[in-house]
Amino acid sequence: MEFDVAVVGGGINGTGIAREAAYRGFRTLLLEKDDIAQATSSQSTKMIHGGIRYLETWDFHLVHESLRERWTLLKIAPHLVKPFQIVIPVYKGSVRRPWMIRLGTLIYDLLAVGRNIGRSRRLRSEEVQAIPGLKKDGLLAAIAYPDAQVFDARLCLETALSAQEVGAVVLNYHPVERVTLENGHYRLQGTHLRTGAPYNFSAKSVVNATGPWTPIFERLTPGHPTKEMVYDRGIHLVVPSLGITEGLALMTGDKRLIFVLPWQEHYTLIGTTESKFEGEDFSSVPYSEEEVSYLLDKFNAFFPERNLTRGEVLYVYSGVRTLIAGHESSLTRLSREAEINLMPDQGGTAWMNVYGGKLTSYRRLAEQAINKLARHVTPSGPAPPRFTASTPLYGGRELVDIPPDKNPAFLTPELRDAWRGRYGSNWAELVDLALAQPKLQEMLLQRFQYTLADLAYMVTVELAFRLEDLTFRRTKMIYGLTENETRKLSQALEQFLKGQDWDSLYGEAAS
Ligand SMILES: Cc1cc2nc3c(=O)[nH]c(=O)nc-3n(C[C@H](O)[C@H](O)[C@H](O)COP(=O)(O)OP(=O)(O)OC[C@H]3O[C@@H](n4cnc5c(N)ncnc54)[C@H](O)[C@@H]3O)c2cc1C
Incomplete structure (x- = not known):
């Protein structure tokens, strides 16, 4: 299959652009070399803000736009x-x-x-x-x-999962190692780090959303000018x-x-x-x-x-x-305004570099990026922006409660609160999972209300693979884990991964 848009980089800019592209109906691929949000997008001050100090540098446009997006994010991701x-x-x-x-x-x-x-x-x-x-x-x-x-890493993850929900193929642990331009399409190649298997995708356009790696990524590619x-x-x-x-x-x-x-x-x-x-x-x-x-x-x-x-x-x-x-x-x-550069290549292909930005305004930046790119991807020009400002993110829908008479015995009030806080409106999926496989009801880390069901959900649904994916980006357990707890979690993860058939989970998209 040829993708319309291949986004490289699973930080907030890349996941946001993938979500926007998928919502506009483009066949979308997102490739991240490590875990989603492994770099800048999990290292922030965690504020969704206009940036009051940018008033001193007269960046009124940036502040105004960010304040509008603050409002939008509060609506579409109230759990985060x-x-x-x-x-x-x-x-x-x-x-x-x-x-x-x-x-x-x-x-x-x-x-x-x-x-x-x-x-x-x-x-x-x-x-x-x-x-x-x-x-x-x-x-x-x-x-x-x-x-x-905001919980920055989860905002990024749930943006990626939200893109996946509407048809995007989202693959972490897929470093893009080579890009060539052949017969009117780009070929993206690399190795799937979970399976060690080579992969090969083809796309009409590429968005370089590799954040700080932008100039490094450019060195692997057909050669486009980058900014300093x-x-x-x-x-x-x-x-x-x-x-x-x-x-x-x-x-x-x-x-x-x-x-x-x-x-x-x-x-x-x-x-x-x-x-x-x-x-x-x-x-x-x-x-x-x-x-x-x-x-x-x-x-x-x-x-x-x-x-x-x-x-x-x-x-x-x-x-x-x-x-x-x-x-x-x-x-x-130096200005915090983002910049998007579109470079049409031969045969109707298009390359886009994305620079800078903020977590706060990522959705708006994605909208602008896809507006620019769309006329190259579809002859009829850009489809209008639809839904990303009004559709809740992955766990951002209305919280639904379980009627008290249907409350399973394992679901203590503490666990219920922990799951609602962690997964927002998807918390009931954990209940279903634990009911279907009672082994998953086992409490792994009491202090964090972290069960085997959390681990299973994070690996199979939330694309986690390594220990830090669980402890730093999908939860914040890392700040308080003891050595014993780390060992226990690490063993449980290893055990769980051994039972997983990676080819059936990830092989299909990568073939
Ligand atoms: C200290 C600090 C505090 C901040 N605080 C805030 C704040 O409070 N509020 C706010 O709104 N903004 C804040 N920001 C800004 C915000 O965090 C960044 O603008 C944003 O995270 C940048 O996202 P990105 O997607 O461009 O980059 P990144 O998150 O770095 O993502 C780039 C991704 O590309 C991947 N990649 C690179 N090369 C390849 C390859 N070859 N193949 C596949 N994948 C590849 C990387 O692994 C990485 O995951 C802060 C930034 C910093 C540094």
Whole structure:
């Protein structure tokens, strides 16, 4: 079969474009070399936001568009995107005065008009007092504005599964190693990492959505000009919950914003840093202890009594933003606007490079990419955008409950809540699975309410293959797993995979 659109890269841009293409009726293929969201798209600050600080660089268009998309994502993925409030404390001596911050948040409100999720406001003094440990000395004002938080890796995964639901072929662990242009179509070749078998696909158009790998991927291909990229590394710390229930945006002396965010009930997230990255291994971007100390120092300057230490940090993750090189001297001032380049090749084929972007605006970027590409794929021109803004993502449909009299004995209230939180509207599929195969009711990790049914579902439905697929991208167990728990999970995964016939699961699409 020849695909209309082959998307390479299973980050948020690639999965979003695959979903959009599939919804417009194109025969769509998505190839990811590792796991879905293994790179930048699981290393973010996890905010679905307009980006209040982009107001300072006059990126009003970016902020406006992102705020509209924030509204859309809250509707189509309510189980993954949750509204929350961010508070900016303003101290004596800050270059940004309280009135400037207030003005900024008012503009932010205005840019969201018609699709806002609340209003910005100045906090009352008792509300400020209630923020545990925040330095009150010299505090002039605290201004709050609404935004939203997301489980980034699952947003990406569920976007891919949503594309699959409407006919796209979605294959992770399929690195594209070679692309040639032959007789009016592209041939994409590589090796399926699960089976070791070579694969070979043909497509009318290719979308290079490999994020930071864009120039590297171009080296394997028929040769298209790429833009000069700059890689901006950002790290985050995960620490046990500091009791903060709202997000905080801390204005540091070096004109940056550091976010301190409640995360997954039991944790607090602190980030991010900004430093130029010059390597090529974007799968595991290294970080330095200086960067960790920088975040701890900045945090402790605002929470002096808390005195957070390195020993309390449970997890550090690091990723790179891919920015288009410009004339600005500082990384912070380079634009976050995405760019899409379409390059028609011979015989009606078309190649597209995608640069930059945000999790927040990925759906809109995908719509624009497919608008551009569609006239090359179909002679009649682009089909109108349909449904991706109004159709719920994979688990984003209405939550349906099981009547109490039909509640199976194994389904404790704790497990029910864990499944609803993890899988949204698909949680009942886990119940069916565990009823059909009672062995799967076995609790594997009590602390995380993680059963054999979770493992089976993540492997067979959610495309998981390696341990980190389960612990970092489909759940956040990685922050708290003990050695024993890791061993137990790893053995169960190995056992489960042994019983799987990969050819029957994945062989058909790859032949
Ligand atoms: C520190 C940091 C914080 C951020 N915070 C936010 C935030 O709070 N909110 C927000 O909206 N945005 C945020 N962003 C931006 C957002 O995370 C990125 O814009 C987005 O994740 C980029 O997605 P992508 O699909 O372009 O790239 P990636 O997620 O990196 O995906 C590219 C994929 O291509 C695959 N690939 C590469 N080569 C091949 C090949 N040959 N064959 C097959 N597959 C291949 C890779 O394995 C990878 O999975 C943040 C970014 C960073 C770095």
